[in-house]
Amino acid sequence: MSLSIRRASLTFLLLSTRLLLADVLPTPPSAASTPAIPVPSIHRSLARITTTSQDPNYREPWAAGQISGGVGTGFIIDSERILTNAHVVSNARFLTVEKEDDPRRYTAKVQFIGHDCDLAVLKVNEPGFFKDTVPLQLGGIPEIESTVAAYGYPVGGERLSVTEGIVSRIDFQTYTHSLVDAHLAIQISAAINPGNSGGPVLQHGKVVGVAFQGYSGDVAQNVGYMIPVPVIDRFLKDISDGHYDKYMDLSIATFPLQNPAMRRALGLADDDRGVMVSKVAAEGCSDGILKDGDVLMAIDGHGIASDGFTVLDGARVQMAEVVERKFKGDDVKLHIIRDRQEMDVTVKLDAAWPYLMQANTYDAAPRYVLYGGLLFQPLSRNFLEAYEIDDLRVRYFYDFFLEDELYKDHPEVIVLSAILPDPANTYLSDFKDGIVDEINGEKVKTLDDLANGFRKEADQYVIKLLGVGRPLVLDRAAAEAARERIDQRYNVVKEQNLRD
């Protein structure tokens, strides 16, 4: 599902308060009417989560990063666990949870986190927390137009808030937390606001979703999204073996076959069935099994319509939903037409989407190499958001990394992102924002390659940057002599980090 998503504009807003503290509006006093679907014991199932997080600093990757705080919601599920959104507890350094009517603040830790589905499971360090609590049960997919109620701790006050609305739409949506994932999501008309994140949305006493994202008021009104039960279910099943394997992905792009001439040219019947494979990502699950131009007719026996939809449990959904419900190691059976021959192929789901360069990443330390005052970092979304580089080549490598298969030569795109001025590099400022291609004649495909290059003894390090005719030349003796001076002057506590 991820192939077509590029640098989408961030009109979405995640509903953890830490993103939006400036936007706090006074909430009008509650009308105190009885909720249509009363859940008398709900206060015994909710947790108010206070997160202290530290986001890595990509501009100074050796520094620990800014400390910030935020509030979100979670709810108690079976086995003394709390379910919440991944974005509520991402990059967390310290977590406390509180219950309604209990003054005590309990410390908690993240047990499992799925950044691709924006869900996390917390464990509370003190067992007393779960005394007198009631775990919530998961329901199903609510009907369109049916009423639901969202519970949580949104901005506007300290205590539990309830809002009510109806189910407006059930569709695939981009999950803003990672920005490259799209899964099933349910749009509801209940007001959900920053702080609601991770809170349960209930119908008939059961959880039908986890509130997680919405639009800011200047884009759209009363549009909130919740993560529906199939996604929650999948996450809980995935972690049941003690490890989160992530969503699996066919890692292909498809083109709809709605044009009658195109159908006839491909020898297809006029039956509105089938989509064409237009891209197979190298190193994805389908690499070597599917080919460009294959027509996908059925997936696990479910016929695929010409617009890429299929019918599951009586509902029309994107064909990707079949894969969405599967786990690592599962098979996907595809009925395809290749060169006018019908055939069956099986794709083993042994890998998630292979290229996460364009995804937001969390809970990972930035990777970098600093040498002679030159800072080299792999291109990524987090990196680009920190630097806002305008250089056309860097932008192209980011935006067309997948489509133009730039990953083949540059699985990591190593950018000379900054130069800490020093006599050792005084004439090198023109090279900033260049993409490293070679060091002393050896290709640089990853950050490790570059680090290894600098480890080798040489009189000079000669670095070739892509499309730059003049090499960057660094005298090793001068760079080594500059080491301590640069570290001290710029407060560099660590010269490289090669691991996440």
Place this chain on the structure above:
Amino acid sequence: MKKVTQRTCLAAACAALLCGPGRLAAAPEEAVPAKMVPVVRVNATNQAWDFFHPWAKHAPYSHRGLGAVIANGEVLVTAELVANSNYLELERAETGEKVPATVVVVDYEADLALLKPQDDKFLKGITPLILTDASVGDHIAIWQLESTGALLATDALLTTVQVARYPEEDVALLDYNLTTSLQYRDGSFTVPIVKGGKLAGLLLRYDTRTQDADAIPAPVIEHFLHDAAEKTYGGFPKAGLLFASARDPQLRRYANIPAMVPGGVYVTHVERESAAEEAGIKEGDILLELAGRSVDQDGNYTDPRHGKLSLINLISLQTAGSKVPVKLLRNGKALDVDITLRHKAVESYVIPPYVIDKAPSYYVLGGLVLQELSRQYLKEWGGDWQKKAPERMVYYDHYQSDLFHGERKRLVILSQVLPTTDTIGYEDLGSLVVTKINDVPLTSFADVPRALEHPVNGFHKIEFEENPNVIYLDAQQVSDHLEDLKKTYGLPDISRTE
């Protein structure tokens, strides 16, 4: 998807002339009796092609400028004033008498054009301006006309003479930098600047906020006029190489530049099929001397009049076709070569930097709009086109000399899809590079109609460089629906090819 935009940045820069009155700073250098004023008004009606709808033109618009009357009864203006002009008219300042005019020579790179009135006697009584170069520190008069036809002269100080970017992105030529406080007058699109009664340049742009002005200087005008007098216009030559500073001692050691060699600049790129390539210059060479002038570590030479100037000026002010000696260092060894400099014609680019005075080629196939990729097309996205136009196309344009060579003379693109019964399901496609039609590889736009003559099994097969790789149209239906398509979308013709 596409936005209707303003004109390109060039016009925007010139438009700055038309707003914000400035204050008269100092007494003009000198006054000229009104009846002798060697300038005429130029009224131009221009109409550019609409590259988003290549079968149509944008709305016509008119603007006025001043032309400098020079020898041979000709009038010098900036090329922007006459770009895509439908009709040109000269108007005498003192009498208001008008006469149609034609463009004799135009160079959009140097931004200069030469006009001639249809009636030879029209400029009678005017003593033509002759050229003079100026130096930093000189006071120069900027000439405008009052509505009465009287001369308005504003003092300007020449602050810098340097090589600077001209309105066409790829062009860098000598430029006068002036400080002045110019007042608004109607018809300020082209404005002459004058020193001691002689023409020192034409104003290129003026920023009302900073009061900075740029002018096309006399040496560039002189080169233009010299070439214009030849049988064929030669233009400003290029060497086809890029260079970067060789100041870094670490780089000099790497490149084996002997310590006693003081200057030299690092050749970073040699364009394919360029003068530099033919001369045998290679990437990594150190260029020490060109046309007898030594080049310093940053690529400057010392001009007798203007002091340090970029090597680019040394090249561009040569006559196209002239052979000049170059001294190089390769791996520490001296090497002498001769380079025959030549102008690079706009037609020789894979993605032409501009398409002016020329209708764009297109082919509307069943609703698929096929066009030639040019920077002019990308500029339809407006002043910020480098950010707003499709990124892949901007990338291709910017790095075209690296990316394209050999067979491919032009890129054919699917720019947009007009929804029709034939293009159902293709509506969202756009900005795709077309590689083949009916299995025929496309090397130029002329291949398109030829390739369409032979459908494959009754289908037009269109292949792209990108996702979705291939689509098909029913050849018979496309031809049956042709008149319908023309009528529905008001297309005067289904195609235009050269």
